[in-house]
């Protein structure tokens with residue numbers, strides 16, 4: 461039986477990759493940001509996942525406007541990265557888990573999700589940067605990337621992405637592979653890179669998201685994509701990946717760690733680590749436990 465050990469939401473700003481490449485993690489500007497990942501790394505070390513299922517959004521590396529799947533599930537033995545033009549070093553390939561990929565694809569189609577299956581898939585900064593932040597010495601986990609369209613409208617709704625995550629969670633738990641699985645959602649929090657609102661950040665909305673994604677994720681699924689863009693910015697809509705991650709981890713979760721920092725590049729950077737709460741306790745009990753988990757710090 462496969463087990464979901466927990467979930468992680470994290471931003472994926474390319475400037476983070478540049479700071480890593482230049483070894484600037486301990487500079488005054490970057491130290492608070494990188495230090496915030498230490499509890500997440502320690503949690504991963506203790507949780508010992510074998511596989512990471514990663515909800516992320518491709519920004520034009522693998523999919524472009526000519527052919528844009530709403531949901532695309534990786535089914536490759538290996539995922540390569542390539543130069544996107546951000547000046548980041550190209551990372552080594554990531555090892556896939558085709559058996560779990562096909563389990564997910566079969567169950568998702570069975571549950572009426574019309575996904576695209578990808579036996580070849582390049583992964584961009586939205587995948588590689590979170591992997592580097594969470595496993596700075598190199599990831600030993602196998603990976604299954606799941607791309608959600610946040611580039612070409614119409615985008616899938618928050619409710620649909622949450623349901624996709626729930627279906628992925630069920631499929632993982634039905635899988636008879638002996639594996640511990642961590643589910644990751646990358647992107648956000650609020651940001652807008654272009655247009656008249658370029659630089660837009662909405663701290664109150666980000667704080668609300670970091671609270672409700674743990675306690676009442678369905679509050680966030682009632683927004684339309686238009687409302688999400690208005691509240692979080694054109695690219696803040698990447699919250700969709702966090703909702704998919706949250707859906708996968710299960711009904712009751714406990715907060716392990718949270719960090720929020722404004723801005724990293726143009727973006728309100730968020731980090732969240734959650735665990736399934738097997739006792740079904742009110743997640744509020746978990747608040748205040750674990751370093752940096754206090755909501756007062758948000």
Ligand code: DHB
Pocket residue numbers: 472473474475519586647648651653695724725726727
């Ligand atoms: C930035 C943020 C993103 O999510 C992204 O994909 C690219 C750039 C930024 O803040 O610079």
Ligand code: FE
Pocket residue numbers: 472519586647648695698
């Ligand atoms: Fe992005």
